Amino acid sequence: MGDTSDFERGETTLPKAGEGPSTAEVKAWFVREVLPLEATLVQFLRKASRNASDVEDLRQEVYMRLYETAKKELPNPTRPLVFRIARHLLIDRARREQVVSIEAVENLENLNLAIDEPGPDRTVIAREELRRMQAALDQLPRRFRNAVLMRKVQGLTTREIALRLGIAEKTVEKHLTEGVRALANILYREREAGGAP
Amino acid sequence: MNAAEIETRAAEWLIRKRDAQGWREEDATALAAWLAESPAHEMAYWRLESAWDRADRLTALSPQSRREMLVRAGRKAAPIATRVAAALVILGGLATATNMLWPRAPQAQIYKTAVGGRETLSLADGSQIELNTDTEVRITGNAKERKVWLEKGEVYLQIKHDPQRQFIVFAGNRRIVDLGTKFIVRRDADRLEVSFIEGRARLEAPNDADGPKSIELEPGDMAVANANQTTLWKKPVAILADTLAWRRGLLVFDETPLADVAAEFNRYNRKKLIVVGDAQKLAIGGHFQADNVETFARLAQGTLGLHVQTKADQIIITR
Numbered sequence: 001m002g003d004t005s006d007f008e009r010g011e012t013t014l015p016k017a018g019e020g021p022s023t024a025e026v027k028a029w030f031v032r033e034v035l036p037l038e039a040t041l042v043q044f045l046r047k048a049s050r051n052a053s054d055v056e057d058l059r060q061e062v063y064m065r066l067y068e069t070a071k072k073e074l075p076n077p078t079r080p081l082v083f084r085i086a087r088h089l090l091i092d093r094a095r096r097e098q099v100v101s102i103e104a105v106e107n108l109e110n111l112n113l114a115i116d117e118p119g120p121d122r123t124v125i126a127r128e129e130l131r132r133m134q135a136a137l138d139q140l141p142r143r144f145r146n147a148v149l150m151r152k153v154q155g156l157t158t159r160e161i162a163l164r165l166g167i168a169e170k171t172v173e174k175h176l177t178e179g180v181r182a183l184a185n186i187l188y189r190e191r192e193a194g195g196a197p
Numbered sequence: 198m199n200a201a202e203i204e205t206r207a208a209e210w211l212i213r214k215r216d217a218q219g220w221r222e223e224d225a226t227a228l229a230a231w232l233a234e235s236p237a238h239e240m241a242y243w244r245l246e247s248a249w250d251r252a253d254r255l256t257a258l259s260p261q262s263r264r265e266m267l268v269r270a271g272r273k274a275a276p277i278a279t280r281v282a283a284a285l286v287i288l289g290g291l292a293t294a295t296n297m298l299w300p301r302a303p304q305a306q307i308y309k310t311a312v313g314g315r316e317t318l319s320l321a322d323g324s325q326i327e328l329n330t331d332t333e334v335r336i337t338g339n340a341k342e343r344k345v346w347l348e349k350g351e352v353y354l355q356i357k358h359d360p361q362r363q364f365i366v367f368a369g370n371r372r373i374v375d376l377g378t379k380f381i382v383r384r385d386a387d388r389l390e391v392s393f394i395e396g397r398a399r400l401e402a403p404n405d406a407d408g409p410k411s412i413e414l415e416p417g418d419m420a421v422a423n424a425n426q427t428t429l430w431k432k433p434v435a436i437l438a439d440t441l442a443w444r445r446g447l448l449v450f451d452e453t454p455l456a457d458v459a460a461e462f463n464r465y466n467r468k469k470l471i472v473v474g475d476a477q478k479l480a481i482g483g484h485f486q487a488d489n490v491e492t493f494a495r496l497a498q499g500t501l502g503l504h505v506q507t508k509a510d511q512i513i514i515t516r
Contacts, residue, residue, distance in 0.1 A: 023239075030240060031247045056200035060237055067236040137252070137428075152252055157217045177208040184248035 026070045033078035034066060038188040044086055058093075062086050136186040144179035147172055200241075206231070207241040211249060305335035305346070313465050313488050315446065323357040324364065329383075329443050330465045330487070338362075351383040353441060358396070371422055373414075374399045380414070381440060392432075392440055393418040402427060448487045452480045455497075455514070466490045469511050476503055476516040 021029070038059070045058045065085045066075070075081045137145060150156045150164070158176065162169040198206070210228050214220055232239050308328060310316050316328045318336070322343070328334065332350025337343075340362070345354075347368040356364045358377035366373040368384045378396030382389070391400060393414045400420055401411040412429060414420060419430045442449040448461050456477035459470035465487040485493055494512045498505040506513040 027239075027243050030243055035244060035247060056204075060200035060203070060241075063240045064236055067240060148252070151215075155217070157219070158212070159218065173209070173212055176212040177205065180208050180211060180245050180249050181204055183252060184245050187248050187251060188244070 020072050021070065021074050025074065026067065029070060029074045029078075030063075030067075033075075034063070034082065035188055037079060037082050041082060041086060042189055044083065045090075058086075058089060061089055065089070136183055139186050140179060140182055144175050144182055147175035148179040148183065151176060200237075203237055203241045204245070207238065207245050210242060211245050215249070305337040305344075307333065307335050309333045310350070312467055315443070322359065322362070325355045327353040327444055329353070347382055347384050349384055351381065351443070353379075353381045353444060355379045356396075369422070370402070371427075372401045374401065387423055389422045391418075391420045391422075393420075394434060394441070400427065443487060446487055448485045450481055450485070455479045455481060459514075462487070462490050462493060467510065470494070471511055471513045473513060473515045476514055479503075479516075 041062065042055060042059060045055045045062075062082065062085050066082065069075055069081065069085075137148075140148060146165070147161055150161045151158075156164070158169055158172050162172045165172070210231065213224065214228060232242060308316065308318060310328045310330060310332045312331045314328070314330055314332075318326045318328065318334075320326070320336070320338075320343070322338075324343070326334065326336075326345065329351035332352060333348040334350075334352060335346040335348065343362060343364045345352075345364075345366045347366060352366075354366065354375075356375045356378050358364070358375060364375035366375075366382055368382055368389050371389055373380070373382065373391060376397040376399065378398045379394040380396075380398060381392040381394070383392075384390075391414065393416055395416055398414050399411050400414055400422070402422070412420065412427065414429075417432050417434050419432050421428050421430070440449075448458075448465075450458055450461075453461075454477060455472045458481060459472045462485075463469045468490055470490055470493070490512060491507075494505045494507065494514070497503045497514055504515045506515075
């Protein structure tokens with residue numbers, strides 16, 4: 001594969017000694033603990049927020065607040081904190097907008113109960129993950145999938161893909177960019193709930 | 198910038214950085230600066246990077262998508278068509294030329310296990326084949342090769358490697374050629390799963406209309422194949438080893454949806470677990486005796502508070 005993981009690259013600022021977890025540690029924690037919760041989190045935000053376009057910004061805000069906490073000390077356990085932050089954020093926002101309907105508050109309370117149950121969203125076993133990966137690929141729009149496969153499978157550069165498909169490099173870059181975004185959304189958003197083999 | 202714009206920027210950075218060419222020193226500096234601007238940038242970048250890396254072990258190409266590429270490229274001028282031809286030669290060259298029709302040896306020995314059964318076969322050469330529940334294999338060998346056909350079910354193979362005497366496992370329209378190995382092969386109705394514990398082997402696909410392909414497997418690899426596509430996935434060997442719990446008569450679950458749990462139990466028992474409605478999504482973890490579905494049902498009732506209804510050949514679980 002042309003891609004090599006640069007997980008340990010040091011391109012972000014190094015922490016000063018004795019100031020909590022390093023950026024690498026925060027990143028590892030984020031990938032390991034937070035991303036697997038994204039499906040549930042987004043579902044939660046979607047239910048609680050009437051405006052669908054808000055959801056992405058709300059999620060980002062939740063991640064930002066998590067980051068601030070994690071920079072001081074890696075949260076453990078992570079799950080309750082994620083939803084506590086999300087809940088506070090929604091309540092803050094509702095107060096600020098002064099459109100707190102009774103219904104919204106009720107929903108928040110109900111969601112409280114729902115999120116304390118274990119969901120099928122944490123560590124998934126290898127088999128399950130593989131199935132998701134395969135499904136994710138199948139779901140990618142065709143032109144994105146082609147570009148992703150050419151990069152991943154054949155290890156081609158953007159220029160090579162462009163030459164092969166006879167399209168502009170910029171277009172290939174766009175397809176790859178959209179491809180990786182779609183892949184992340186499929187992987188982190190859709191739980192394969194009840195997907196019996 | 199809102200979240201969507203940040204994500205787009207992060208994706209552009211990632212794609213450019215991971216391009217094998219054209220990434221320069223000043224790009225790295227610019228990316229570092231962009232990441233340092235805001236944790237939102239960092240987190241968006243990490244998120245996409247981790248998704249991208251999860252797809253990293255994706256090695257196989259479905260014939261379908263390969264065809265699509267050809268059709269697209271075919272519309273272009275001649276020089277590009279030449280490039281495509283060259284690329285296909287390389288793809289074809291990855292696979293060893295083999296006859297992929299897998300003729301069954303008539304003199305092969307047949308071994309079967311019943312539902313719930315488990316059997317270890319010790320071969321004369323020191324290799325071992327463990328058959329899981331509801332499994333059928335045919336075995337044949339001569340001075341030059343040893344061959345095993347997995348007709349159905351799941352086997353764990355510990356193979357005494359012998360370069361003079363190839364060991365080949367046939368399953369569906371795939372074959373696995375041992376290069377000194379321990380691995381598991383599981384064949385369900387329309388999919389094949391190969392989990393690699395130790396050593397090396399080669400997974401080969403048939404000479405279908407779209408050309409052959411072959412994949413080298415190493416420890417931690419898990420390959421899942423259906424009729425025309427193979428996906429390869431990297432897993433810690435310790436996690437793969439959980440799939441070997443059946444050798445001890447156990448099923449191991451980790452945050453596994455109840456629907457999948459039931460499907461696993463049902464491989465081992467005549468009395469089938471049926472999970473209805475919402476309860477399917479409930480995730481559970483733990484070790485269970487594969488053949489003791491009644492105990493599991495009692496646990497589901499007592500611990501998870503589900504409704505359990507036992508019939509002659511079924512146990513129905515609802516929320």
